[in-house]
Amino acid sequence: MALSRNQLAQRVAQELNDGDYVNLGIGIPTLVPNFIPDGIEVMLQSENGLLGMGVFPTEENVDADLINAGKQTVTMVKGASLFSSAESFAMIRGGHVDLTVLGAFEVDVNGNIASYMIPGKLIKGMGGAMDLVAGADNIIVTMTHASKYGDSKLLTNCSLPLTGKGCIKKVLTDLAFIEIKNGKFHLLERAPGVSVEEIIKLTEGELVINGDVPEMQF
């Protein structure tokens, strides 16, 4: 069965290393903090100028001056720091963030990612996503494997304007955990109960399957 949003977040959380500084994009990535494994200490970076983002505030603690990059009211953890957007992107561009998790419309076999506009239909703007994908070594893209019409989002070539070129190495979808290397998708894990065939059917770009593909463990 396809992963739920919470399961996606939970699987991403398994990729965290103790001591990581992590930037979490809007959407599914914001659920990741709920699943941080025991014994793992991480700091969440919000590109609008906060390192050490905490949970949502209680009603009494809502502070208009304390939001995350999704414009949601948040809190700070102990050890948090605040800084300007220039400093924030110095961290990101300078490669100081250990892991970035973000959503996408499309990803292709060359590690290209498209996530900020659909010409003629929708323009969200790239926000900090272009900086994040250019700055981080370790990026996980989370998205559904295919659109609701069954169109694959894992392509030979992205069809939409790119957010970044050749920068994505890991994609977690509701069906599969995939690595990108040498111009191909490599199936690492499948969602519990999802068959390799199902994944092949919904993956437009070349997909390499090596032996038995394990199910994700939660």
Place this chain on the structure above:
Amino acid sequence: MALSRNQLAQRVAQELNDGDYVNLGIGIPTLVPNFIPDGIEVMLQSENGLLGMGVFPTEENVDADLINAGKQTVTMVKGASLFSSAESFAMIRGGHVDLTVLGAFEVDVNGNIASYMIPGKLIKGMGGAMDLVAGADNIIVTMTHASKYGDSKLLTNCSLPLTGKGCIKKVLTDLAFIEIKNGKFHLLERAPGVSVEEIIKLTEGELVINGDVPEMQF
């Protein structure tokens, strides 16, 4: 008679405008604060990261963590702020400092200045001087008009490695206050009791004299 160091500082101080942010170099410029006219409020910038430099400290208030760009122990005035060297030179390079006063070995008719090394003899390094002369619109160079051997320091072409090219418009020497424009020196004022002839004799670069040249007023 040639100006004393204090008189040089006093004449420079007359150039201050109310509300100016001012960077004062090592040497004579550091005496300027002693002569700030009544009713004129200025803030002194020290390029090692201090805006609002005050006088020297009393013995009890000496603080190794509070020095000026000449490495002298100083104090802060009310309203002072502290910042990094990058921020300090953002101010300087970005043209936010209203007036810069610094010393030199040589200045020439094209507004070139040499102040940081004498090949084979002396290398002090440029410190912040190259940034200061490139960043400020309004610069006053203070120096003696000639060396102790009588060699002019106001030249047709600087002979020493330059600190900056075409950036100097005002020079105050112990003999004269001179403006540089259109590739010539222009004599604006002479030190009390110093004759125009004396100044001409000690000025190697072309010197324009327009009518009666007034004496400096103190």
Place this chain on the structure above:
Amino acid sequence: MAGLDKLVTSYEAAMAGLEDNMTVISGGFGLCGIPENLIQEIYHKETKGLTIVSNNCGIEEYGLGILLSKRQIKKMVASYVGENGEFERQLMANELEVELTPQGTLAEKIRAGGAGIPAFYTATGVGTLVAEGKHHKIYNDREYILEEAIVGDFAIVKAWKADRHGNLVYRKTARNFNPMVATAGKITVVEVEELVEVGELDPDEIHTPGIYVDRLIVGTFEKRIEQRTVLTA
């Protein structure tokens, strides 16, 4: 206002000199830390043909969005359109010139403008529409593009506290773009919640030194929240 005292007492005085077709850089991220009353003043002045540089353009009825609705903006330089339907509509209908700029590049372009750096290289945007027409250069086997600085005729800033010299302190994530914006205006205008005595701010804790500030005004702020997310017990 004389000498180092930057305080003005009316919003009219704060924005005096703003003319049609000027460039205005604004601090703020979403609706957080925006100079809301300075924006209102521009709205009331009805200045037209403006180029606005700001990460977002507010929402339709609040923040910079009100200038969009009144058609005062000719061009937007921003990283994010989402959450403002009118912005997206004008953009898609080609009624508005838009220079979509990656957020970090935008922050750095404004910082560069204030710091006398006319241009810098960045890897952000390489291989995307953002890189089109820009100079490319390789450093250490990686491709970078050249991005130019932004300077505004006016910079409008929201800070938390200030003294009359214009020394500023921001609060939490309302800092965002404000410190860079403060450095990048030919005329920098700041509005704050609280005026303190000169000398009251710890020099080590001042975020923006007064040297960057031309005019200062004390305002009251609505501080609207865009996404009010709370913990439910």
Place this chain on the structure above:
Amino acid sequence: MAGLDKLVTSYEAAMAGLEDNMTVISGGFGLCGIPENLIQEIYHKETKGLTIVSNNCGIEEYGLGILLSKRQIKKMVASYVGENGEFERQLMANELEVELTPQGTLAEKIRAGGAGIPAFYTATGVGTLVAEGKHHKIYNDREYILEEAIVGDFAIVKAWKADRHGNLVYRKTARNFNPMVATAGKITVVEVEELVEVGELDPDEIHTPGIYVDRLIVGTFEKRIEQRTVLTA
């Protein structure tokens, strides 16, 4: 040391991994705000062939000057030689490679190194020896030169207070180059006067966020004064 805790308890551990011919960027201006014990540790390790990036090179018998006297430095990148006779002597005798760099350009090169900006344009140094061999470009009728970023194998930093996460606060003009240096090391090592509990530093007043810091050690400092100038009554 695990997770976000950066604290180490010996200077040996603090500088572990430093090898001959590496590049070390150091904070400090003159003798103010220098990582004096980290420098001592390099001295005792006898690491050779170093490239040192620092505004000054201390004085002959103190600060970075001790590495110069012991011939541990192959190359200096600095803005100022004065007040260190041995530095000037080695430079004039060509015993030392020196890249004289304007102070503001040096600060910006280090900041750029930490911020992922490989190069930037500046007007500083145009028409001087500094500009030789560098790319020139005109913006708004003015000439600029292209300067490249600096990244160090190690960055050594002195701060005032820190928590175990490496969040740093500097004191007065001992800040100087330290904040940029902290961002520009592959390994950034910080020594501080005082360790405080995580959460004790006000997030709005942290100068360097812990993300930049790899190792942290608490030291005692001599804080020598170069020019002790006092008011005489």
